[in-house]
Amino acid sequence: MPSIKIINEYPSLFLLQPAFEHMAYHVACKEQIAIKCVSVIVTDDAKLNELKKQYFGEDLLTDTISFNYNEPGDPIEGEIYLSIDRIRENAEQIKCNFEKELANVFIHSLLHLLGYNDDTVRNSKQMSALQNFYLHQLNTIRLYRNRLKPILKTND
Numbered sequence: 001m002p003s004i005k006i007i008n009e010y011p012s013l014f015l016l017q018p019a020f021e022h023m024a025y026h027v028a029c030k031e032q033i034a035i036k037c038v039s040v041i042v043t044d045d046a047k048l049n050e051l052k053k054q055y056f057g058e059d060l061l062t063d064t065i066s067f068n069y070n071e072p073g074d075p076i077e078g079e080i081y082l083s084i085d086r087i088r089e090n091a092e093q094i095k096c097n098f099e100k101e102l103a104n105v106f107i108h109s110l111l112h113l114l115g116y117n118d119d120t121v122r123n124s125k126q127m128s129a130l131q132n133f134y135l136h137q138l139n140t141i142r143l144y145r146n147r148l149k150p151i152l153k154t155n156d
Contacts, residue, residue: 002021002024002025002028002034002035002036002037002038002076003021003035003036003037003038004017004020004021004024004035004037004038004039004040005017005037005038005039005040006020006039006040006042007039007040007041007042008042009041009042009043009044009047010042010043010044010084011147012146012147013042013084013144013145013146013147014144014145014146014147015040015042015143015144016142016143016144016145019139019142019143019144020040020106020143022138023103023106023107023110023134023138024038024110026134026137026138027107027110027111027114027134028076028114030134031114033075033076033114033115034075034076035075035076035113036070036074036075036076036077037077038076038077038078038079038080038110038113039078039079039080040079040080040082040106041079041080041081041082042082042084043081043082043083043084044083044084044085045061045083045085045086047081047083048061048062048063048064048065048081048083048086049061049062051065051081052065061083061086062083062086063082063083063086063087063090063105064080064081064082064083064105064106064108064109065080065081065109066078066079066080066081066109066110066112066113067079067080067081068112068113076113076114078113080106080109080110080113082102082105082106082109087101087102087105088101090105097140099140099141099143099144100135100140102140102143102144103135103138103140103143104131104135107130107131107134107135107138108127108131111127111130111131116130
């Protein structure tokens with residue numbers, strides 16, 4: 001089973017690690033690629049906008065950013081940043097439930113770590129087809145729970 005580390009920074013939501021490990025394991029097995037460790041940082045629009053400006057020179061909102069840290073041919077190591085704000089808005093706009101869109105965005109990011117790109121129309125269609133293929137094979141319920149108490153930030 002791949003190591004998926006969830007870092008829940010979003011105040012009202014807590015992603016469930018076993019569900020994301022299962023999704024990563026399923027995709028990695030089908031793609032025949034080993035995953036060593038992927039950290040999933042669950043955050044908001046402000047954090048992803050900051051990363052987008054810092055690393056890509058673009059001032060725009062996005063639902064996910066992936067950073068791949070492994071050498072070609074080595075087991076996958078990387079980080080996936082997820083904006084819960086953007087994923088919720090996406091789900092509302094395309095009229096699907098939040099869990100399905102959350103899984104879709106996670107799979108999209110995971111495919112980027114596995115080497116897929118969506119930089120051309122052809123590549124984008126290929127990634128979209130793969131996302132849909134895996135999304136239909138996976139259970140997208142019980143991916144998260146609501147926090148009983150929001151995270152309190154301290155000034156330490």
